Structures are given as structure tokens and as C-alpha cells.
Amino acid sequence: MLEKTGRTVDYCREDNSLVILDQTLLPNTVRELHLKNADEIVEAIKSLRLRGAPCIGVSAAIALSVLANDSKQTEPEAFKREFLKNCEIITSARPTAVNLFWAAEEMKKAFDSCFEKGVDAVKAELAKRAEEILEDDIARCRSIGRHGAELLKGKHSFLTHCNAGRLACVKYGTALAPVYFLKEQGEEVRVYADETRPLLQGARLTAYELTEAGIDTTVICDNMASYVMKNGLVDAVITGADRIAANGDAANKIGTSSLAVLAKYYKLPFYICAPFSTVDFNCESGESIKIEMRDEAEISEKWYSQRMTPKNVKCLNPAFDVTDASLITAFITERGVFAPSELKNEE
Numbered sequence: 001m002l003e004k005t006g007r008t009v010d011y012c013r014e015d016n017s018l019v020i021l022d023q024t025l026l027p028n029t030v031r032e033l034h035l036k037n038a039d040e041i042v043e044a045i046k047s048l049r050l051r052g053a054p055c056i057g058v059s060a061a062i063a064l065s066v067l068a069n070d071s072k073q074t075e076p077e078a079f080k081r082e083f084l085k086n087c088e089i090i091t092s093a094r095p096t097a098v099n100l101f102w103a104a105e106e107m108k109k110a111f112d113s114c115f116e117k118g119v120d121a122v123k124a125e126l127a128k129r130a131e132e133i134l135e136d137d138i139a140r141c142r143s144i145g146r147h148g149a150e151l152l153k154g155k156h157s158f159l160t161h162c163n164a165g166r167l168a169c170v171k172y173g174t175a176l177a178p179v180y181f182l183k184e185q186g187e188e189v190r191v192y193a194d195e196t197r198p199l200l201q202g203a204r205l206t207a208y209e210l211t212e213a214g215i216d217t218t219v220i221c222d223n224m225a226s227y228v229m230k231n232g233l234v235d236a237v238i239t240g241a242d243r244i245a246a247n248g249d250a251a252n253k254i255g256t257s258s259l260a261v262l263a264k265y266y267k268l269p270f271y272i273c274a275p276f277s278t279v280d281f282n283c284e285s286g287e288s289i290k291i292e293m294r295d296e297a298e299i300s301e302k303w304y305s306q307r308m309t310p311k312n313v314k315c316l317n318p319a320f321d322v323t324d325a326s327l328i329t330a331f332i333t334e335r336g337v338f339a340p341s342e343l344k345n346e347e
């Protein structure tokens with residue numbers, strides 16, 4: 001199904017499932033999974049079979065509709081209790097990307113808007129809202145691409161971190177959307193992709209999707225970013241974000257804030273591309289963004305045939321860090337380009 005639609009995630013009405021690409025297998029194996037129950041869906045989010053802030057948000061919306069359709073409850077109050085429990089289960093899967101919580105809130109609003117009409121009407125409304133959220137993500141990413149391409153015209157080489165491309169969204173991506181747009185416009189574009197330790201989203205996923213799209217791509221180890229900037233190999237840094245606080249501090253994959261510090265030193269612009277659903281206006285500053293801590297084994301064992309660190313050594317594995325608003329040149333959003341101080345909670 002995904003191969004036909006060119007999407008990273010979809011809603012299969014025929015078998016009532018959330019359809020994803022198993023991103024843990026990329027780039028070597030392309031496998032589509034049809035997820036039908038809460039355990040499978042939560043496992044897929046936790047293990048990063050599906051990942052990337054917008055993709056997690058869209059998936060959560062579809063998941064909540066799939067689970068509601070599957071419900072055996074006929075009594076409205078019991079159906080509502082089950083739905084709210086599912087919201088809790090799905091949003092507990094990962095803490096940092098706000099899109100997950102945003103999507104659950106959107107689905108709760110859809111639920112409440114139809115509650116008086118009965119269980120079947122609510123199921124239909126949830127499915128409609130999930131599909132809107134899916135389509136909306138595609139449109140938002142296209143707009144990010146358009147605004148980004150306008151801003152970045154004349155720049156040709158970009159450094160990016162983690163994967164904020166089509167695999168992290170439904171199509172196009174956030175940080176990579178301007179790159180795809182520039183390429184479409186016939187511009188010469190090059191991307192340096194940080195490998196992104198410890199889960200290698202840059203080496204495995206960004207490199208996969210960009211090379212598939214025919215874009216000149218070079219993978220570097222994370223500790224080579226300074227070399228690349230100092231030697232004039234890139235014109236700008238562009239990344240995505242998992243949660244942007246009201247003051248413009250932005251959480252993204254661990255390592256992003258060091259790139260921003262380096263970019264400032266080397267006088268390169270540092271852009272964050274994200275839809276407004278990633279901005280958490282309830283969160284005053286980056287200090288209150290919860291950073292996910294992940295398994296130490298992702299550092300010590302995951303990619304090695306033998307354990308790589310001594311058994312008795314500790315590993316620290318925060319999955320995200322917060323980039324200070326002062327280090328961000330601008331946010332490229334579906335509504336246009338904004339300085340960190342210009343983010344406003346209005347259409």
C-alpha cells in the first residue's frame with residue numbers, strides 16, 4: 001500500500017490497520033507492517049519502527065481511530081472510557097515529540113463533537129479526523145518546503161541531523177522538504193547527513209531517502225560537523241524539531257544543539273523546519289521539555305557483533321537535547337519563516 005501511495009504511514013480501511021514502514025529495517029529491507037492493536041502500536045513507537053515527530057502524531061491519530069473501530073463497547077460511556085484509556089496508552093509511548101499529544105487532543109475533540117450522536121457516529125468522526133490529520137501533514141510539509149526553498153535559494157549545500165525527511169512525516173518531511181523543493185526547481189543541491197549516534201537515523205534513513213530521490217548525499221560521523229563547517233562544505237544547517245517551546249527553544253535529536261553552537265561560531269545560518277503542531281505554547285521554555293532517556297544498550301551493544309564497552313561502564317543515552325532560541329536563525333514553518341521571538345499562537 002505505501003509503495004503505491006508514496007507515503008510513510010497510512011490508514012488501511014480494508015483491514016482496519018495503521019500501516020507503517022518498519023524503519024528499524026531500513027535501508028536494507030523495505031517492509032510494510034499493518035498494526036491492529038494497542039500493544040503492537042506502542043511497541044512500534046517505542047522501538048522506533050515508526051518515528052519522527054510528525055509521523056508519530058499522524059500514526060497516533062490513525063491508531064486511535066483503528067482501536068475505536070475495533071471496540072466491542074456499545075454503551076457510549078463505556079466506549080468513551082475505553083477511548084480515553086487508549087489515548088493514555090498511546091501517548092505514554094514516547095515523551096518528547098509534542099505531535100503525539102497534539103494528535104491525541106485533536107482526536108479527543110473529534111470524539112466529543114459527536115458523542116451525543118452515539119458510538120457509530122463517533123467511530124465515523126474519528127476516522128474522518130485521522131484522515132484529515134494525515135492529509136494535513138502532507139500539506140503542511142509541502143508548505144514548509146515552499147517557504148524553505150524561497151529562503152534558501154542560492155544556497156546549495158546543507159548539513160542535517162537525524163532524519164527529518166519524508167520518513168519522519170507522511171511525505172516530503174520538514175527539514176528535507178526545502179531540499180526536495182530546490183531539487184524540483186532544478187537547483188543543484190547537496191546534503192551532508194550526520195550519522196546521528198546512537199540509532200543512526202542519519203546514516204540509515206536520511207541517506208536512504210535522499211539517495212533514492214537522486215540527491216547528492218554524504219554521510220559524516222557526528223564528530224565531523226566542525227570540519228565540514230570550517231572547510232566551507234555547507235552553506236546552512238537545517239534540522240527538524242520534536243517540541244518547540246513558546247520562547248523558541250527547540251528540542252530535537254541529541255546532537256542538534258552542538259550543531260547550533262558550531263554554526264554560530266562559523267557564522268552559518270541554523271534553521272529549524274517544523275509545522276506549528278510541533279510548537280507547544282503551554283511550554284514556556286526548553287527547561288520544561290521532558291527529554292526521553294533510552295536504553296544504554298543502544299550505545300554499548302546495538303550495532304556491534306560483540307559488546308563494545310566494558311560490562312561495568314555506564315552509558316548515558318538522552319535521545320534529545322534543547323537548542324537555545326538564541327542559536328536559531330529562524331523557524332521555517334507552513335505559515336512562513338519566523339524568528340524565534342516571532343512565534344505566535346494564531347493562524
Ligand code: MRU
Nearest residue numbers: 051052053162164168240241253
Ligand atoms: O528518535 P526519533 O528518530 O523519533 O527522533 C526524530 C528527530 O529527532 C527528528 O529530527 C524530529 O522528529 C524532527 S522530525 C521531522
